[in-house]
Amino acid sequence: MEFTLEAKSGKARAATIKTAHSTIKTPVFMPVGTVGSVKSLDVHDVLDMLGAEIILANTYHMYLRPGDETVKKMGKLHGFTKYPKSFLTDSGGFQAFSLSDMSKPKEDGIEFRSHIDGSKHFFTPKKVIDIQLNLGSDIMMILDDLVALPATQERIALSIERTTKWAEESIEYFRGKQAEGVGVDQNIFAIIQGGTDKAFRTKSAQELCALPYDGFAIGGLSVGEANQDMYDTVEHTTQYMPEDKPRYLMGVGTPEDLIENIERGIDMFDCVMPTRNARNGTLFTSFGKLNIKGAKYKEDEAPIDPECNCITCKTYSRAYINHLFRSREISYFRLATIHNLHYYLNLMKECREAILEDRFAEFKADFYQKRQ
Amino acid sequence: MEFTLEAKSGKARAATIKTAHSTIKTPVFMPVGTVGSVKSLDVHDVLDMLGAEIILANTYHMYLRPGDETVKKMGKLHGFTKYPKSFLTDSGGFQAFSLSDMSKPKEDGIEFRSHIDGSKHFFTPKKVIDIQLNLGSDIMMILDDLVALPATQERIALSIERTTKWAEESIEYFRGKQAEGVGVDQNIFAIIQGGTDKAFRTKSAQELCALPYDGFAIGGLSVGEANQDMYDTVEHTTQYMPEDKPRYLMGVGTPEDLIENIERGIDMFDCVMPTRNARNGTLFTSFGKLNIKGAKYKEDEAPIDPECNCITCKTYSRAYINHLFRSREISYFRLATIHNLHYYLNLMKECREAILEDRFAEFKADFYQKRQ
Numbered sequence: 001m002e003f004t005l006e007a008k009s010g011k012a013r014a015a016t017i018k019t020a021h022s023t024i025k026t027p028v029f030m031p032v033g034t035v036g037s038v039k040s041l042d043v044h045d046v047l048d049m050l051g052a053e054i055i056l057a058n059t060y061h062m063y064l065r066p067g068d069e070t071v072k073k074m075g076k077l078h079g080f081t082k083y084p085k086s087f088l089t090d091s092g093g094f095q096a097f098s099l100s101d102m103s104k105p106k107e108d109g110i111e112f113r114s115h116i117d118g119s120k121h122f123f124t125p126k127k128v129i130d131i132q133l134n135l136g137s138d139i140m141m142i143l144d145d146l147v148a149l150p151a152t153q154e155r156i157a158l159s160i161e162r163t164t165k166w167a168e169e170s171i172e173y174f175r176g177k178q179a180e181g182v183g184v185d186q187n188i189f190a191i192i193q194g195g196t197d198k199a200f201r202t203k204s205a206q207e208l209c210a211l212p213y214d215g216f217a218i219g220g221l222s223v224g225e226a227n228q229d230m231y232d233t234v235e236h237t238t239q240y241m242p243e244d245k246p247r248y249l250m251g252v253g254t255p256e257d258l259i260e261n262i263e264r265g266i267d268m269f270d271c272v273m274p275t276r277n278a279r280n281g282t283l284f285t286s287f288g289k290l291n292i293k294g295a296k297y298k299e300d301e302a303p304i305d306p307e308c309n310c311i312t313c314k315t316y317s318r319a320y321i322n323h324l325f326r327s328r329e330i331s332y333f334r335l336a337t338i339h340n341l342h343y344y345l346n347l348m349k350e351c352r353e354a355i356l357e358d359r360f361a362e363f364k365a366d367f368y369q370k371r372q
Numbered sequence: 373m374e375f376t377l378e379a380k381s382g383k384a385r386a387a388t389i390k391t392a393h394s395t396i397k398t399p400v401f402m403p404v405g406t407v408g409s410v411k412s413l414d415v416h417d418v419l420d421m422l423g424a425e426i427i428l429a430n431t432y433h434m435y436l437r438p439g440d441e442t443v444k445k446m447g448k449l450h451g452f453t454k455y456p457k458s459f460l461t462d463s464g465g466f467q468a469f470s471l472s473d474m475s476k477p478k479e480d481g482i483e484f485r486s487h488i489d490g491s492k493h494f495f496t497p498k499k500v501i502d503i504q505l506n507l508g509s510d511i512m513m514i515l516d517d518l519v520a521l522p523a524t525q526e527r528i529a530l531s532i533e534r535t536t537k538w539a540e541e542s543i544e545y546f547r548g549k550q551a552e553g554v555g556v557d558q559n560i561f562a563i564i565q566g567g568t569d570k571a572f573r574t575k576s577a578q579e580l581c582a583l584p585y586d587g588f589a590i591g592g593l594s595v596g597e598a599n600q601d602m603y604d605t606v607e608h609t610t611q612y613m614p615e616d617k618p619r620y621l622m623g624v625g626t627p628e629d630l631i632e633n634i635e636r637g638i639d640m641f642d643c644v645m646p647t648r649n650a651r652n653g654t655l656f657t658s659f660g661k662l663n664i665k666g667a668k669y670k671e672d673e674a675p676i677d678p679e680c681n682c683i684t685c686k687t688y689s690r691a692y693i694n695h696l697f698r699s700r701e702i703s704y705f706r707l708a709t710i711h712n713l714h715y716y717l718n719l720m721k722e723c724r725e726a727i728l729e730d731r732f733a734e735f736k737a738d739f740y741q742k743r744q
Contacts, residue, residue, distance in 0.1 A: 035695070040702040043687065066695045070671055074691050082687055299442055315415065315454050319446050323407070323438045330412040330705050 001139075001187040001214050003246055009360035011238070011265040014352050017246055019138040020185035021078065022053040022085035026246070026267040027351050029258065029344045030088055032275060034058045035065070036081040038341070039275050040333040043083045049311055050341050054086040054138070056270045059131055060095030063121075064114050068134035076136025088270070089137035090250075091128045091191075094219075096121075097146045105145055107162070125166040126173050133183045142170040144191040144219055151195075160200055163193050164207040171211050187214035189248060195220055196229045198236050205240035215246035218266075222252045231260050238265035255284060255347055259364055262351050274344045278336035281325055284343040288371045292336070297322040310342035311335075373511075373559040373586050375618055381732035383610070383637040386724050389618055391510040392557035393450065394425040394457035398618070398639040399723050401630065401716045402460055404647060406430045407437070408453040410713070411647050412705040415455045421683055422713050426458040426510070428642045431503055432467030436486050436493075440506035448508025460642070461509035462622075463500045463563075466591075468493075469518045477517055479534070497538040498545050505555045514542040516563040516591055523567075532572055535565050536579040543583050559586035561620060567592055568601045570608050577612035587618035590638075594624045603632050610637040627656060627719055631736055634723050646716045650708035653697055656715040660743045664708070669694040682714035683707075 002018040017024040031038045031046065033055045038046055046052050062071055074080040077087045096112040097103050103112040109124035125143045132140035145162040147155055167190045174188050190208040194200030209216060218237055221230045234249060241247050248268035249261050258269055274284065281293040285305035292304070303313035304321060312321070312335040324332035354363035374390040389396040403410045403418065405427045410418055418424050434443055446452040449459045465482055468475050472484035481496035497515045504512035517534040519527055539562045546560050562580040566572030581588060590609055593602045606621060613619050620640035621633050630641055646656065653665040657677035664676070675685035676693060684693070684707040696704035726735035 035699040035701060036692075037696060037699075037701050037703050040706075042703050042707060044683065061699075065699060066670060066691070070691070073671055074673065074689065080689075080692055080695075082692070298438060299445055301446065311416065317446065317452075319438070319442070320408075320452055320454070323452075324409060327407045327409075327433075327437060329407060329409050330702060331409050331414050333702050334412075334706065335414055 003215070003244060005243065007356045007358070009355040009358045010263065012262050012351070012355045012360040013247075013265060013267055014355040015246070015267055017267075019054075019086045019187065021087075021138055024053045024086060025352060027258070027262045027348050027355075028054060028268050029274075029348050030054050030056045030268065030270040031341050031344075032056050032058075032270055032272050033081075033083075035061045036071075036077060036083075038337070039279070040337045041341075043081065045334070045338060046083060047085070049338050050345055052085065052341075052345060054088060055083060056088045056090065057081075057135070057137065058095055059089045059092035059128060059135065059141075060099065062089075062135055063092060063131050064116055068131045072134040072136070076134070078136060086138040087135070088139040089132050089135055089141065091141045091143045092123055092131065093128070093143045093146060094251075096123055097148075105162075109143065110145075125170040129170060129174050129177070129188075133177065133186070137186065139187045139189060139215070140174075141189050141191060141217065142167055144193055146220065147193075147195070149195065149223060149225075153197075156195055156197065156200055159193055160204045160207075163191070163204065167191075167208050167211055167213075171213060175212070189213055189215040189217050189246075191217045191219040191250070192237060192241075193220045194233075194237075196225050196233045198233070201233060201237045202240060205237050209241055213245070215248060215268075216241050217248040217250050217268075219250045221249065222257070222271075227257070227260075230257070231264060234261050234266060235264040241265075255344070255367075258344075258347065259351070259367055262355075263360065263364060274340035275337050278340040279333050281336075283336060284340050286343075286370055292318065292321050292325050294322070304339055305343070308339065308343065308346075310339050312339040312342075375587070375616060377615065379728045379730070381727040381730045382635060384634050384723070384727045384732040385619075385637060385639055386727040387618070387639055389639075391426075391458045391559065393459075393510055396425045396458060397724060399630070399634045399720050399727075400426060400640050401646075401720050402426050402428045402640065402642040403713050403716075404428050404430075404642055404644050405453075405455075407433045408443075408449060408455075410709070412651070412709045413713075415453065417706070417710060418455060419457070421710050422717055424457065424713075424717060426460060427455060428460045428462065429453075429507070429509065430467055431461045431464035431500060431507065431513075432471065434461070434507055435464060435503050436488055440503045444506040444508070448506070450508060458510040459507070460511040461504050461507050461513065463513045463515045464495055464503065465500070465515045465518060466623075468495055469520075477534075481515065482517075497542045501542060501546050501549070501560075505549065505558065509558065511559045511561060511587070512546075513561050513563060513589065514539055516565055518592065519565075519567070521567060521595060521597075525569075528567055528569065528572055531565055532576045532579075535563065535576065539563075539580050539583055539585075543585060547584070561585055561587040561589050561618075563589045563591040563622070564609060564613075565592045566605075566609075568597050568605045570605070573605060573609045574612060577609050581613055585617070587620060587640075588613050589620040589622050589640075591622045593621065594629070594643075599629070599632075602629070603636060606633050606638060607636045613637075627716070627739075630716075630719065631723070631739055634727075635732065635736060646712035647709050650712040651705050653708075655708060656712050658715075658742055664690065664693050664697050666694070676711055677715070680711065680714065680718075682711050684711040684714075 100112040475484035
């Protein structure tokens with residue numbers, strides 16, 4: 001993986017990440033393709049309508065169904081899904097923690113039951129790397145020890161300690177595999193934990209960033225804390241992260257969250273918000289959110305967002321999209337998802353241009369101005 | 373509407389129907405777009421991936437939601453849905469009969485309650501024409517008196533009598549509207565009834581075909597009768613239908629049904645089978661049906677149908693489509709629907725070529741041969 005930092009505007013960064021499968025320009029938002037498919041879209045949509053250079057797939061889901069061995073046989077993620085650009089896969093730890101009926105963090109991994117059939121599984125740092133080697137993702141994430149909040153200081157301290165221990169095990173195991181010729185085109189990121197406690201974040205960042213990872217993520221945010229706490233934690237943590245490697249804020253967020261965290265030095269984001277909200281009727285626009293369910297759109301001939309160039313806005317009226325939503329037509333989900341993801345990806349493009357031209361603060365002011 | 377009969381091969385016909393919005397080459401299969409959207413597809417799919425020159429929308433559904441007055445304000449069906457080719461709309465009678473909680477055929481129309489909110493409505497021959505004038509469909513269907521089978525001879529006789537009476541009222545009303553400049557680009561078809569009783573079919577066909585309709589449909593088949601009874605009824609009825617006008621067999625059917633009825637002189641078909649079956653996992657191929665749910669497809673790298681040129685077959689393996697189905701991914705519905713409709717539309721193209729080259733019998737033999 002090649003990382004090139006091209007420009008900064010304040011702390012906001014514009015960079016290029018080159019993987020074996022694509023060239024990713026940052027800041028970047030990665031659409032979530034949980035089971036190897038961005039919900040309601042197909043690969044041609046993701047490529048031709050969105051131009052996404054990287055998407056995320058969930059290790060937990062692919063491991064349980066169809067199984068990472070099957071994915072490997074079918075040509076790994078790229079061969080199986082036919083998406084030819086970059087994949088990032090998470091470690092599966094978060095889903096084992098949040099989706100399964102039962103999950104137990106243990107000294108050497110996470111025990112959980114499948115949400116599909118109740119079968120028992122155990123994720124260790126090595127196991128999730130083996131799975132991700134089978135999946136063939138361009139960027140893999142390591143297993144971290146997640147903590148349900150609120151938690152005692154003692155439990156958070158244990159989480160930081162374990163996460164570092166697992167990170168040491170993970171990087172040694174993965175670099176060893178690469179030395180044997182396995183996963184040579186793959187990359188690996190560690191995940192900084194520590195809640196909103198600055199001392200814990202400092203410790204976790206310092207310990208992990210000393211290890212030879214290809215990039216670093218900030219995990220454990222956007223879990224219910226106040227927005228300002230998230231922004232402060234990111235601002236505090238990025239100062240301990242290397243300038244010459246990608247910085248990924250996991251599971252974030254609203255368009256406002258993206259702008260605020262880009263300003264604090266984040267390069268990469270992922271979130272189910274644009275896809276999930278699309279399905280619920282909440283559409284993002286340059287002037288804020290719009291709920292397409294509203295009766296006021298029943299005879300509205302305007303597109304969802306007159307400033308938007310997506311195929312949905314270029315073709316259909318709010319009236320028709322409102323009709324599809326109310327009729328529970330399957331086509332609604334795709335058209336709304338295309339719009340929301342187009343909005344997110346286009347916002348990232350605009351941020352990048354502003355950074356390259358060193359006018360990010362101005363861009364941010366305009367962004368908020370339009371939403372008033 | 374211009375109808376040009378180009379060739380016959382036996383009784384099978386190849387013709388061209390020119391409406392104000394498109395040129396339709398027959399035999400033609402019309403995808404069903406119930407609420408003004410072919411389920412799971414968008415207009416670009418219907419145009420670019422299928423090349424469909426005509427689709428069907430349901431008057432009953434559009435009348436109840438969003439309402440034909442709203443559709444009219446939004447530029448009628450073409451302006452509202454942005455599908456620029458031809459629309460055929462049914463009369464709404466069949467849905468009033470089959471979908472609503474309560475429906476009562478009366479001397480001058482059908483009373484029913486909405487399946488959406490239970491509200492009471494009354495469809496008369498004139499009312500359904502007024503609705504279809506608001507919808508702006510290229511081909512409108514008249515109200516007919518449907519009978520639940522089994523029925524007494526007396527009830528069927530009454531149905532034939534009423535259907536003719538309503539057809540007389542309908543054509544007079546519609547031509548009157550056109551004389552006033554309303555619906556001048558629209559066309560109207562009558563519907564022959566009579567179950568599988570040849571005497572009734574003769575009577576209904578003779579009475580209706582004497583009226584100045586633009587085309588004629590055969591209704592009331594594919595409602596549970598034996599296939600051979602359907603084929604015999606069609607063969608019997610077409611002899612009483614004019615050569616120089618389109619013949620439409622409503623709600624039919626399987627690929628085999630299409631072939632058999634084309635052989636008996638039918639030009640136009642519609643059916644929910646390719647779209648509904650796609651959603652249930654049943655896919656049509658040149659070698660017969662395939663149930664993509666099957667565990668045997670889990671690691672099958674072949675496309676659904678190696679002979680198919682649709683985007684689904686050109687891009688994805690059975691393994692991936694099986695995975696999307698099992699994961700209940702929304703994108704499955706679209707990819708499967710594209711495949712099934714592509715199969716149906718392509719089959720019609722092949723039939724047409726065979727008729728133009730006067731080798732329909734041979735084509736039919738090959739069609740069955742491949743399915744053995």
